[in-house]
Amino acid sequence: MPPPVYRFAPSPNGYLHLGHAYSALLNFDMARQSGGTFLLRMEDIDTSRCRPEFEQAICEDLAWLGISWQLPVRRQSEHxxxxxxxxxxxxxxxxxxxxxxxxxxxxxxxxxxxxxxxxxxxxxxxxxxxxxxxxxxxxxxxxxxxxxxxxxxxxxxxxxxxxxxxxxxxxxxxxxxxxxxxxxxxxxxxxxxxxxxxxxxxxxxxxxxxxxxxxxxxQEVTHVVRGRDLFWATSVHRLLQDLLELPTPRYGHHGLILDEAGEKLSKSTQSTSLRQLREAGETPEDIRRRVGLSPA
Structure with missing residues (x-):
């Protein structure tokens, strides 16, 4: 059986927050522990909101967290x-x-x-x-x-x-x-x-x-690990995979990182970004602790 392939697929329309960090670190840890591959994909089909500077910031934040990925990065706008x-x-x-x-x-x-x-x-x-x-x-x-x-x-x-x-x-x-x-x-x-x-x-x-x-x-992704807010979206994806005769990855769902009001973190609500936390002196180990993950 070939080694598993995991992926993290953000939209470069803003800066990453703790919720993104959790999902990216979780996928990276699972890929590393299983001897698999970790991919980074940019979901940038919304050209009115996606910006090169946000893509660069995403890469910088992930590298700071200790995450590495297989090249090249797939950009949806190119396909x-x-x-x-x-x-x-x-x-x-x-x-x-x-x-x-x-x-x-x-x-x-x-x-x-x-x-x-x-x-x-x-x-x-x-x-x-x-x-x-x-x-x-x-x-x-x-x-x-x-x-x-x-x-x-x-x-x-x-x-x-x-x-x-x-x-x-x-x-x-x-x-x-x-x-x-x-x-x-x-x-x-x-x-x-x-x-x-x-x-x-x-x-x-x-x-x-x-x-x-x-x-x-x-990209031959074998394992899709994403937030529980996308649990039922998997129904649409399974339908399209069947209609288009595509392979079906294995799916996993994780909990969400919530703010003090109990709401999901979001770029649109200006949730505190990783860049802000880094500038405030936090370390990658602090971020892992914040989201409930063990040290690397």
């Missing part, structure tokens, strides 16, 4: 054609459709439906897309495409599930208390909980879900 081909395959299989509504229009539709009773939410608490564009008249859809209107390409979840039938995964490791329940045995995937997820946009030929399953396959 858009690979993702485009995967989306085109789903299109040929009639599993995706363009939705032309703006975010505000979707919000208005959901607000109107909420008046009749609570509208379904996904595992992250966001309202499901109502699916109105799924049954749009083909002639009207073609006309909008010819006019060059912006759109999101969505997965027809019902059609995809009929093709994929029943899918599941068995976590190889779950940190105590980190799973939402039932994660110690085989988990039945529930991609329908996410509704018709976006797989690409007019100006971006991919999405997180598409890119991550393609990258894991091409």
């Amino acid at each position: 858009l054609e690979v993702y485009r081909a995967a989306v085109e395959r789903l299109t040929v299989d009639e599993l995706v459709y363009p939705a032309f509504e703006s975010r505000s229009e979707i919000a208005q539709m959901i607000a109107a439906r909420d008046e009749l009773g609570p509208w379904p939410r996904d595992p992250d608490g966001m309202p499901l897309y109502p699916g109105t564009a799924r049954d749009e008249d083909p002639a009207e859809r073609d006309q909008k495409l010819r006019e060059g209107l912006p759109y999101a390409l969505r997965l027809d979840m019902d059609a995809a599930r009929r093709q994929a039938e029943q899918i599941s995964w068995r976590p190889f490791w779950t940190e105590e208390g980190s799973g939402p329940g039932g994660e110690t045995g085989r988990v039945t995937a529930r991609p329908q909980a996410w509704g018709d997820v976006i797989v690409a946009r007019k100006d971006t030929p991919t999405s997180y879900h598409i890119s991550v399953v393609i990258d894991d396959a091409l």
Whole structure:
């Protein structure tokens, strides 16, 4: 059996915080202890927010923590054609459709439906897309495409599930208390909980879900260790792996590092960065202690 391959895949749209440090160190430790490989990937398809200076800062922070990785670093922005081909395959299989509504229009539709009773939410608490564009008249859809209107390409979840039938995964490791329940045995995937997820946009030929399953396959990642907040996103990834005939890594989920208010650390909320902690005099050993890991 070949040695395992682990990866850490941040988005270079801000500075790393303690939550990132925990995930990166955990993956690096697991790879080292098993005689495996540790990869660094930059999930930078959002070109409006990702910056070279943040990528450089990520590399500096990881090196400071004592983490090393196999070169070259994979940057998603350099492989858009690979993702485009995967989306085109789903299109040929009639599993995706363009939705032309703006975010505000979707919000208005959901607000109107909420008046009749609570509208379904996904595992992250966001309202499901109502699916109105799924049954749009083909002639009207073609006309909008010819006019060059912006759109999101969505997965027809019902059609995809009929093709994929029943899918599941068995976590190889779950940190105590980190799973939402039932994660110690085989988990039945529930991609329908996410509704018709976006797989690409007019100006971006991919999405997180598409890119991550393609990258894991091409990089021969064997073990995906990530936070419990992504536990149910694995359902979508298992579905796409089945539809695109990709190998399935083994999945593990760890607990989250929380702030004083009990909320998940986030770049968007300006959580204290590793750079700030380093500038305040903390050492890599201090960081490991903060996140509950043994000394290197």
